[in-house]
Amino acid sequence: MIESIGRNTIGLINGVGMFGRFSARTVATSCASLLQPKTYPLIWLQMYNIGVKSVGVVMVTGAFVGMILAIQGYDQLHSMGLEERMGLLINISVVKELGPVLVAVMLAGRVGGALTAELGTMNVTEQIAAVESMGTDPVKYLVAPRVIACLLLTPVLIVYADMLGILGGYFEGVIQHKINSAAYWNYSAHGVELWDIGVGLTKGFFFGAAIATIGCYKGFNCKEGAQGVGQACTEAFVASFIAILAINYTFVVVAKAIYDTFWIGESLL
Amino acid sequence: MESDNNIPVISVKELVKRFGSRLVLDGISIDIEKGKTTAIIGPSGCGKTVLMKHMIALERPTSGSVYFKDHRIDNLSQKQLAGIRANYGFLFQGGALFDSLTVFENIIFPIRQRRKIKNFKEIEELVKSKLALVGLDGFQTQYPANLSGGQKKRVALARAIALDPKVILYDEPTTGLDPLRSDIINELILKLQRELSVTSIVVTHDMNSAFKIADRILMLHEGKIIADGDADYIRSHPDSIVQQFIKGTVGEAELAALRQAGTRTRT
Numbered sequence: 001m002i003e004s005i006g007r008n009t010i011g012l013i014n015g016v017g018m019f020g021r022f023s024a025r026t027v028a029t030s031c032a033s034l035l036q037p038k039t040y041p042l043i044w045l046q047m048y049n050i051g052v053k054s055v056g057v058v059m060v061t062g063a064f065v066g067m068i069l070a071i072q073g074y075d076q077l078h079s080m081g082l083e084e085r086m087g088l089l090i091n092i093s094v095v096k097e098l099g100p101v102l103v104a105v106m107l108a109g110r111v112g113g114a115l116t117a118e119l120g121t122m123n124v125t126e127q128i129a130a131v132e133s134m135g136t137d138p139v140k141y142l143v144a145p146r147v148i149a150c151l152l153l154t155p156v157l158i159v160y161a162d163m164l165g166i167l168g169g170y171f172e173g174v175i176q177h178k179i180n181s182a183a184y185w186n187y188s189a190h191g192v193e194l195w196d197i198g199v200g201l202t203k204g205f206f207f208g209a210a211i212a213t214i215g216c217y218k219g220f221n222c223k224e225g226a227q228g229v230g231q232a233c234t235e236a237f238v239a240s241f242i243a244i245l246a247i248n249y250t251f252v253v254v255a256k257a258i259y260d261t262f263w264i265g266e267s268l269l
Numbered sequence: 270m271e272s273d274n275n276i277p278v279i280s281v282k283e284l285v286k287r288f289g290s291r292l293v294l295d296g297i298s299i300d301i302e303k304g305k306t307t308a309i310i311g312p313s314g315c316g317k318t319v320l321m322k323h324m325i326a327l328e329r330p331t332s333g334s335v336y337f338k339d340h341r342i343d344n345l346s347q348k349q350l351a352g353i354r355a356n357y358g359f360l361f362q363g364g365a366l367f368d369s370l371t372v373f374e375n376i377i378f379p380i381r382q383r384r385k386i387k388n389f390k391e392i393e394e395l396v397k398s399k400l401a402l403v404g405l406d407g408f409q410t411q412y413p414a415n416l417s418g419g420q421k422k423r424v425a426l427a428r429a430i431a432l433d434p435k436v437i438l439y440d441e442p443t444t445g446l447d448p449l450r451s452d453i454i455n456e457l458i459l460k461l462q463r464e465l466s467v468t469s470i471v472v473t474h475d476m477n478s479a480f481k482i483a484d485r486i487l488m489l490h491e492g493k494i495i496a497d498g499d500a501d502y503i504r505s506h507p508d509s510i511v512q513q514f515i516k517g518t519v520g521e522a523e524l525a526a527l528r529q530a531g532t533r534t535r536t
């Protein structure tokens with residue numbers, strides 16, 4: 001009993017250490033890659049795979065979030081006669097929290113899973129060893145382009161989700177529930193600051209980097225066989241999901257502290 | 270230059286490798302001479318692939334050391350190894366072709382990683398000639414998924430020799446090929462040795478191939494080298510394990526085990 005707890009603890013610490021080393025190598029290699037135009041085609045290819053193909057699903061996610069917030073919020077606010085402020089409620093939730101987090105979760109499933117499965121299969125069939133045997137660093141060739149692409153594109157995808165979320169809320173609130181359009185936008189504009197949008201997008205960089213790094217790490221350390229690859233994908237998704245929540249929490253705490261000390265409310269418009 | 274010929278190309282010293290508690294290699298020492306073909310034989314699962322991967326630092330020893338010429342390589346980082354690995358070609362047991370790339374792109378991969386390709390025509394010619402060597406010219410635009418097992422193996426071989434490496438490690442080059450193809454591969458290995466004085470290390474189960482191509486044969490058994498010499502020496506080796514292996518006959522103990530295990534479950 002105690003023995004097994006001990007073994008698990010050692011295993012966990014080992015895993016964290018290995019992941020730490022892998023991440024450090026990834027960061028160093030990615031920074032170096034950004035300075036080498038030779039690697040740009042690889043990054044472009046991954047940007048297409050990761051980004052362009054995710055736009056649709058991310059926009060749908062955003063639109064539904066906006067609409068649902070509007071439906072749920074309307075009755076509450078209407079009973080207090082505050083429905084004109086609904087724009088503020090919806091837009092700030094979408095821009096600051098729901099947009100970034102839901103996009104990240106979406107990507108953890110769509111992109112993270114694909115990364116793990118691809119690299120895991122390459123690992124099992126010795127393709128990663130083959131890259132290595134030809135004198136190319138697999139982290140540089142396989143991991144860095146994926147991490148860079150994911151890191152750069154997650155904020156962009158968040159912008160799309162935010163836009164559609166805002167439009168979705170507008171559609172439900174103004175068009176379906178006949179809230180006064182000018183008032184709706186006015187409250188939104190006064191409430192949502194540049195800071196909020198900035199925080200939301202900055203989170204995106206971290207989410208993107210975390211999803212890709214975890215996905216690649218799990219792929220690189222995947223066990224033999226179809227079952228091994230499947231298991232690695234599941235583990236990658238769970239780990240990414242937890243990482244997203246943890247990063248988000250840290251961000252909220254840190255951002256709030258910074259805001260309270262430094263920001264001198266400069267509102268949009 | 271003269272001294273360069275005397276030092277072994279690859280040198281393995283007191284190599285021990287464990288996976289968890291399983292001891293796979295138990296104190297192996299070998300020096301591989303320049304320009305010679307060395308065959309490594311041994312029963313399935315005895316650690317031939319693992320030994321070969323140590324020679325290019327794809328696996329790291331539990332203890333002991335590995336040298337390329339006079340550089341110690343087993344403790345180098347990925348970056349430091351890049352230059353050394355340019356001297357090697359490695360044929361993986363399973364081929365390890367990149368399945369997102371075509372045959373053509375697979376073969377130019379090692380070239381593309383080394384230098385910027387300027388003269389595309391020249392590269393096309395090179396790929397054509399390497400594929401012709403393994404009898405697969407015309408397959409340039411195919412993806413590995415569309416090739417048979419033996420064809421994949423041959424494309425992988427073409428990729429391994431694409432850069433005219435000085436040292437080529439072949440992991441079972443003839444397994445899964447028909448007898449005629451196998452012999453073509455044997456001739457290819459001999460040709461590379463004669464014309465480019467390549468140093469080859471060949472892991473194989475195919476004794477005909479080993480006797481034909483090898484200047485020296487090593488037999489690995491339970492983590493140790495139990496026989497080491499030229500073809501004639503191995504043929505007349507006194508050890509019964511070696512004799513059984515090269516003749517492909519089953520020992521009394523295995524036969525008894527077979528007899529014990531019924532082929533049908535009685536009801």
Ligand SMILES: Nc1ncnc2c1ncn2[C@@H]1O[C@H](COP(=O)(O)OP(=O)(O)OP(=O)(O)O)[C@@H](O)[C@H]1O
Nearest residue numbers: 288289293311312313314315316317318319320362
């Ligand atoms: N990465 C690894 N992790 C754990 N065990 C391993 C690993 N690689 C190899 N082994 C073990 O080492 C032993 C030797 O494997 P190896 O692949 O070298 O055999 P082999 O001699 O090449 O066999 P074959 O002729 O069938 O290819 C096997 O028992 C295998 O289970």
Ligand SMILES: [Mg+2]
Nearest residue numbers: 317318362440
């Ligand atoms: Mg093997």
